[in-house]
Amino acid sequence: MNKPAPEELQSFFRSDIFQSELAKNGDFSLVIKAFYERFYSEFDQEKYNKIGVHIDQIRREQLIFDEQTDDNHEKEYKTIIDFHFIKETANKQSFSLIGTEEERFFYNLNSEELLNFFILRFRRFSKLFIP
Numbered sequence: 369m370n371k372p373a374p375e376e377l378q379s380f381f382r383s384d385i386f387q388s389e390l391a392k393n394g395d396f397s398l399v400i401k402a403f404y405e406r407f408y409s410e411f412d413q414e415k416y417n418k419i420g421v422h423i424d425q426i427r428r429e430q431l432i433f434d435e436q437t438d439d440n441h442e443k444e445y446k447t448i449i450d451f452h453f454i455k456e457t458a459n460k461q462s463f464s465l466i467g468t469e470e471e472r473f474f475y476n477l478n479s480e481e482l483l484n485f486f487i488l489r490f491r492r493f494s495k496l497f498i499p
Contacts, residue, residue: 418499
């Protein structure tokens with residue numbers, strides 16, 4: 369799964385969700401729910417399983433560009449998605465998405481578009497997908 373940046377976590381921890389009576393009384397179920405909604409709402413494993421893919425891990429690495437000399441530039445990330453095919457669990461693959469726009473585009477694909485995306489990138493494994 370995507371790892372939130374420290375700034376995102378600080379913002380989350382300062383939010384009103386931690387000031388609720390439930391959190392003060394040790395019931396963090398609302399906090400945990402809010403955390404996943406805020407940082408992982410786009411991820412739905414079931415959507416990938418329907419096409420024969422299981423996402424194992426999602427990693428984000430910050431991209432550093434030569435022209436970034438100060439902290440005023442918006443940070444961009446490379447997202448690496450590790451997965452395996454449900455029909456052949458030992459067959460582990462990965463691919464990268466560059467930038468938040470490409471990442472957002474990927475997460476917004478419906479099942480048919482996802483299948484096309486994976487077939488295009490992993491054509492030689494097309495027999496392992498579920499149409």
